[in-house]
Amino acid sequence: MSLKRAAILLVLAAAGVGGYLYFGGEDGAGGGAAIASVTVPGSLSARAQAGRKIYEANCASCHGSNAAGQVGVAPPLVHIIYEPGHHGDESFQRAVARGVRAHHWRFGNMPPVDGLTRRDVAAVVAYVRELQRANGIR
Ligand code: HEC
Numbered sequence: 355m356s357l358k359r360a361a362i363l364l365v366l367a368a369a370g371v372g373g374y375l376y377f378g379g380e381d382g383a384g385g386g387a388a389i390a391s392v393t394v395p396g397s398l399s400a401r402a403q404a405g406r407k408i409y410e411a412n413c414a415s416c417h418g419s420n421a422a423g424q425v426g427v428a429p430p431l432v433h434i435i436y437e438p439g440h441h442g443d444e445s446f447q448r449a450v451a452r453g454v455r456a457h458h459w460r461f462g463n464m465p466p467v468d469g470l471t472r473r474d475v476a477a478v479v480a481y482v483r484e485l486q487r488a489n490g491i492r
Pocket residue numbers: 409412413414415416417427428429441445446449450454455456457458459460461462463464465467470478
């Protein structure tokens with residue numbers, strides 16, 4: 355292996371370990387601390403307000419208040435990964451109906467969330483999109 359290649363591998367490994375600790379590996383540090391710093395919009399549409407209630411009852415225990423994520427638990431949904439072009443509204447419906455196999459992070463899988471209609475989830479999406487837009491994610 356060339357020196358340059360070895361150096362690149364080393365940097366990648368360091369970034370991996372850092373990301374693991376920062377984004378909620380098992381360091382046990384946070385437990386509840388927000389991951390993203392989220393600007394809350396001054397006002398929400400009626401639909402987003404309804405979505406916020408549903409979000410708080412069904413999603414906030416993992417994804418945190420204002421969808422800012424929680425150290426060691428679940429990622430922020432106010433994050434560039436979840437911009438509409440990469441995770442469209444249907445991916446939220448799918449996540450709730452079928453759960454999510456861990457792939458972007460190291461928090462583990464998301465279990466399906468029972469008892470919500472597609473309409474409920476659409477309202478949650480409206481809420482998350484308004485939060486995203488207030489944070490420059492569109
Ligand atoms: C028990 C904890 C938990 C709950 C409750 C939960 N989630 Fe998740 N969710 C996760 C984790 C962990 C991931 C990250 C999976 C990964 O590594 O990509 C995730 C990922 C997601 C994703 C990304 C899906 C994808 O395709 O990558 C969406 C969207 C999502 N959650 C929406 C929701 C919504 C909406 C609710 C409430 C109705 C909710 N979650 C409730 C833990 C949870």
